[in-house]
Amino acid sequence: MPAPLRLALLAAFAGHLLVHSLQPSPLARAIDLPAPPPLAMMRLAALGDALPLAQLSTLYLQAFDNQPGVSVPFADLDYGRLRDWLSLLLALDPIGQYPLLLASHVYAQVPIEARQRSMLDFVRQSFDADPDRRWRWLAHAAILARHRLQDTDLAIAYARAISELATGPSVPGWARQMSVLLLADRGEVEAAKVLLGGLLASGAVSDPQEIRFLLERLAGSAPLPKPAQGSDAR
Amino acid sequence: MQAPNSTAGGRWPLQLFTIAGFTLLEAWRSRLPWLLAGSLALALAAGLFAAELAITESARFRIALIASGVRFAWVFILAVYVISSLTRELNERGFESALSLEVTRTTWVLGKLAGFISLAAVAVGSVCVMLLIALPPLAALAWSASLLFELAIVIAMAQFFTLSLASVPAAAVLSAALYVLTRSIDALVLIASGSPLLAAGPWRDLSRLGTEALSWVLPSLDRFAQTGWLVDQLPAPGMLGLQFVQCLVFVSLLTAAALVDFHRRDL
Numbered sequence: 209m210p211a212p213l214r215l216a217l218l219a220a221f222a223g224h225l226l227v228h229s230l231q232p233s234p235l236a237r238a239i240d241l242p243a244p245p246p247l248a249m250m251r252l253a254a255l256g257d258a259l260p261l262a263q264l265s266t267l268y269l270q271a272f273d274n275q276p277g278v279s280v281p282f283a284d285l286d287y288g289r290l291r292d293w294l295s296l297l298l299a300l301d302p303i304g305q306y307p308l309l310l311a312s313h314v315y316a317q318v319p320i321e322a323r324q325r326s327m328l329d330f331v332r333q334s335f336d337a338d339p340d341r342r343w344r345w346l347a348h349a350a351i352l353a354r355h356r357l358q359d360t361d362l363a364i365a366y367a368r369a370i371s372e373l374a375t376g377p378s379v380p381g382w383a384r385q386m387s388v389l390l391l392a393d394r395g396e397v398e399a400a401k402v403l404l405g406g407l408l409a410s411g412a413v414s415d416p417q418e419i420r421f422l423l424e425r426l427a428g429s430a431p432l433p434k435p436a437q438g439s440d441a442r
Numbered sequence: 443m444q445a446p447n448s449t450a451g452g453r454w455p456l457q458l459f460t461i462a463g464f465t466l467l468e469a470w471r472s473r474l475p476w477l478l479a480g481s482l483a484l485a486l487a488a489g490l491f492a493a494e495l496a497i498t499e500s501a502r503f504r505i506a507l508i509a510s511g512v513r514f515a516w517v518f519i520l521a522v523y524v525i526s527s528l529t530r531e532l533n534e535r536g537f538e539s540a541l542s543l544e545v546t547r548t549t550w551v552l553g554k555l556a557g558f559i560s561l562a563a564v565a566v567g568s569v570c571v572m573l574l575i576a577l578p579p580l581a582a583l584a585w586s587a588s589l590l591f592e593l594a595i596v597i598a599m600a601q602f603f604t605l606s607l608a609s610v611p612a613a614a615v616l617s618a619a620l621y622v623l624t625r626s627i628d629a630l631v632l633i634a635s636g637s638p639l640l641a642a643g644p645w646r647d648l649s650r651l652g653t654e655a656l657s658w659v660l661p662s663l664d665r666f667a668q669t670g671w672l673v674d675q676l677p678a679p680g681m682l683g684l685q686f687v688q689c690l691v692f693v694s695l696l697t698a699a700a701l702v703d704f705h706r707r708d709l
Contacts (some may be wrong), residue, residue, distance in 0.1 A: 250634050255625035256664020259673070260510035261504050267495050303674045310497050 241272055241289045244296045254300070262300035287323045290315060291330050298334055307382050308334060308345040316352055328353060332366060339369075340376030347383050354390065362396060364390045457545050458553040465557025466564075474523055476582050485511030505577070506669040513570060513589060515563075517596050517621065521658040524558050525613045532608055547704050555601060555697060562593040571635060573672070573698055583671050584682055588665040591689035596621060606703040615630040623656070624663040630655050659690045660708075 245253075254261040272285070294307040308331055316327035328349045336344045344368050354363035367387035374383065388404045408419065469475070489508035494499040531537050540550050566586050573582035599620055603613035620626055622632075622704075634653040671677050 248629065251629045252626050252633070254629075255511075255622065256628065256662075257508050257510055257625075257667075257669055259669045263496075263506055264493070267492060269499070271495070303670070304499060304502065306496070306499055 238440055240294070240302070241286050244293045247296060247299050250296065250300060258300040259304075262297050262304065263306075265293075265300070266297050266304075266306050269297070270314075287315070287316075287326050289379075292325060293328060295334075298337075303340065303341070305341065305345070308342055312345045312348045312352070316349075321357060324352065324357060328357075328366075332369065335369060336373065339373035340379060343370050343374035343379050343383055346370055346374075346432070347386060354376060360390060360394050364394075452543075454546070454549045455655045456554060459551050461540065461545070461550060462557035462560055465519070465554055466560055469523070469557075469561050472523075472527075473564075474561070477519055478516060480567040481515035482512055482569065483620075485515060488525070502673045504671050509585065509667075509669045509672055513592070516565060516589075516593065518556070518591055520562055520565075520612065521596050521600040521617050521621070525604045525610055525617065528554065528601060528604040528610065529610050529613070532604075548701055551601070551697065551701055551704055555598065557695075558597045558601070559594050560682025562597060563590055566590045566593065577672055580676055584677055585667055585669075585671045587682055588671075588677075588685055590668040591685050592663055594689050595663065595692050595696075598700075600701075602696040602700040605700045620660075624660045626664065627653070627657045627660050628664055629656065630660055651681060663673075682689050 218242075250265075251258060252263065261282070291311075294311055297307040310333075311327045311330050316324050319322065325333075331342075331345050334343045334373045347370060350363040350366035350370075353359045353366060364387055367390055371384045371387050388405075404423075454523050458538075483506050488511055489504045489506075493504035493596065496503045529595050539549055545553075548618065566589050570582055570586035570591075587605045596617070600613065600617045603616045604610075605615070631650075634649040665681070668677070
């Protein structure tokens with residue numbers, strides 16, 4: 209290799225290092241969570257296969273609190289935009305449960321009641337679209353409402369929604385019974401009996417062991433309707 | 443100069459298979475299988491990495507991202523390979539040697555197409571074998587078959603643009619644009635027909651009619667090889683059959699158009 213060429217290469221590399229040394233050091237700067245793109249644009253960007261894009265977007269949202277050189281507390285996130293993002297992700301991938309896990313187990317952990325309620329409300333609204341798959345997130349939301357927010361009324365409302373709407377075979381008995389047990393815990397035995405009576409009449413609760421357990425919890429004496437005919441023990 | 447338009451009796455099937463065989467041999471010698479395998483390995487690594495980041499549904503993440511990555515990588519690689527291979531052969535006049543041996547232009551084009559699609563079939567077959575290890579057989583087979591149909595359409599697109607334009611950049615850009623359009627045509631129809639941003643009036647009607655007309659002409663590649671088939675639920679009954687017919691029709695259309703242009707070319 210000719211010597212001038214070698215010198216030129218070394219000089220160019222040295223010049224590159226010099227220019228880099230003159231640049232200011234990078235500063236860690238937290239950026240706000242941006243508003244999500246419209247659903248139509250996301251579907252367009254997905255080129256017809258929304259599932260992978262929904263998954264990558266979920267990872268982006270999940271990791272947003274860990275920005276280069278900065279860790280953003282959840283409390284500093286815009287929960288309105290966060291909710292919009294979670295709604296978008298569910299719209300792109302209705303079968304996936306990831307956004308509901310994030311809402312109920314991650315973003316609802318922030319110790320600010322308004323934000324916790326926002327996430328629980330998101331779970332409640334999303335539950336209606338697919339109760340048989342999304343019941344467990346609403347069940348967790350009911351537990352959070354009862355024990356973190358100390359709002360038994362809200363917990364009972366969530367539990368009633370599970371009892372009434374999540375009727376698929378994969379929904380376990382304890383989830384359908386939550387409302388009965390919450391009412392009993394609050395001392396509303398009569399209301400719990402009415403609810404249990406409704407579950408028995410509809411055939412939602414038919415297993416003899418399950419019925420005995422609930423009756424023992426209620427420790428009531430008033431007669432209850434017989435279980436619906438033809439329902440299989442679960 | 444045009445070779446005698448002779449089918450040489452019944453020799454054209456043998457000629458077609460010979461050209462297809464040499465196309466496969468050329469792909470092997472140009473190390474294309476290594477490139478396909480490398481892209482598969484990269485997609486596997488990316489999918490595994492992403493699955494490690496997920497705090498739930500990690501298997502779903504892994505499979506969906508690997509499948510999607512493989513699909514887009516192989517569409518890109520095969521399209522570029524078809525364009526570059528055909529352009530090189532046109533520039534080096536290699537096909538004229540074939541034409542001088544009483545191979546018709548039609549046989550040559552069909553032979554090349556068969557070779558490229560066979561190459562895609564071998565690649566998809568290898569992925570299918572891997573999927574069968576980890577997934578239910580029906581899901582793996584359905585997705586693999588649909589991916590092969592999609593790749594066949596992409597190959598026919600790339601061949602058509604190359605034989606018509608004989609320019610690598612133009613063929614590549616148009617193939618990419620047409621692929622993106624076929625994958626997003628349904629979304630465009632929905633946007634054009636339901637967008638509240640477009641005021642009701644002639645322009646909105648025009649955009650709606652235009653996108654609907656395009657959707658009639660183009661295949662809906664967004665319904666091909668859905669990753670949801672691998673992780674959620676199988677395709678609807680008859681979907682694969684419909685996609686096979688769509689592939690057959692569109693590949694025939696593109697090949698016929700390519701032959702029209704190729705037959706008009708002066709040698």
